[in-house]
Amino acid sequence: xxxxxxxxxxxxxxEGENATMNCSYKTSINNLQWYxxxxxxxxxxxxxxxxxxxxxxxxxxxxxLDTSKKSSSLLxxxxxxxxxxxxxxxxxxxxxxxxTIFGAGTRLFVKA
Amino acid sequence: DVKVTQSSRYLVKRTGEKVFxxxxxxxxxxxxxxxxxxxxxxxxxxxxxxxxxMKEKGDIPEGYSVSREKKERFSLILESASTNQxxxxxxxxxxxxxxxxxxxxxxxxxxxVL
Numbered sequence: 001x002x003x004x005x006x007x008x009x010x011x012x013x014x015e016g017e018n019a020t021m022n023c024s025y026k027t028s029i030n031n032l033q034w035y036x037x038x039x040x041x042x043x044x045x046x047x048x049x050x051x052x053x054x055x056x057x058x059x060x061x062x063x064x065l066d067t068s069k070k071s072s073s074l075l076x077x078x079x080x081x082x083x084x085x086x087x088x089x090x091x092x093x094x095x096x097x098x099x100t101i102f103g104a105g106t107r108l109f110v111k112a
Numbered sequence: 113d114v115k116v117t118q119s120s121r122y123l124v125k126r127t128g129e130k131v132f133x134x135x136x137x138x139x140x141x142x143x144x145x146x147x148x149x150x151x152x153x154x155x156x157x158x159x160x161x162x163x164x165x166m167k168e169k170g171d172i173p174e175g176y177s178v179s180r181e182k183k184e185r186f187s188l189i190l191e192s193a194s195t196n197q198x199x200x201x202x203x204x205x206x207x208x209x210x211x212x213x214x215x216x217x218x219x220x221x222x223x224x225v226l
Contacts, residue, residue: 042218
C-alpha cells in the first residue's frame with residue numbers, strides 16, 4: 001500500500017489564488033519531500049522537510065509537517081498558470097536507506 | 113546541474129518483444145532507480161541499484177530485469193513485453209552519503225505495448 005496519499009486528487013483554482021495540497025502517510029519517517037511533475041515529464045524536487053522540522057519555506061512554497069498526525073501540507077501562494085502540474089509527496093521508509101515512497105499525486109490546474 | 117537522460121521519450125512495442133530502456137546520469141551518482149507510473153497509483157519502484165553490478169528488487173520486479181555494468185548507466189529490460197507493462201517509466205538517481213535524499217529524475221519513457 002502507498003505510504004503517502006495526497007488530497008485532493010485534483011484542484012482547480014484561478015491565477016493569484018493560493019493552492020493547498022495535503023499528504024498523509026502511515027509509518028514513521030525521517031523526512032518528507034514534495035516533487036512536481038509537468039505533464040508527461042519527469043519529477044522535479046521542490047522541497048524537503050525533516051521529521052524534526054515543522055515548517056519550511058522556499059519562494060512561494062510553504063510546507064508544514066505534523067508528525068503526530070502523520071501529515072504534511074504544501075501551500076503555493078499567488079499561483080500562476082505555470083504552476084499547473086501534478087504534485088507528489090514522497091517519504092522515506094523510516095528505517096534508513098534510500099528507498100523513497102511516492103503518493104499518487106494532486107493534479108493542480110491554475111486558470112489564467 | 114545533474115542531468116539524467118533516458119534513451120527514448122516514446123516507444124511502441126509488440127507483445128512478446130524484448131525491450132531495453134536506458135538511463136544515463138552524468139553526476140557520478142551511486143544509486144539509481146527505475147519506477148513505473150500509472151494513473152492513480154503514483155510511482156512504484158521496480159528495481160534499484162546502489163553500485164555497479166549491484167541490484168535490488170523493488171516493489172514490482174516481476175517481468176523486469178536490470179543491468180548496471182557502468183556507474184552512469186542503468187538499464188531496464190522487459191524480457192517479454194506484455195500489454196500490462198504499458199506505462200510511463202521513470203529513472204532517477206541519488207548520490208551516496210548522509211543526508212542525500214533528493215532524487216533526480218529523467219524525463220520519462222512512455223511505453224505502449226500492443
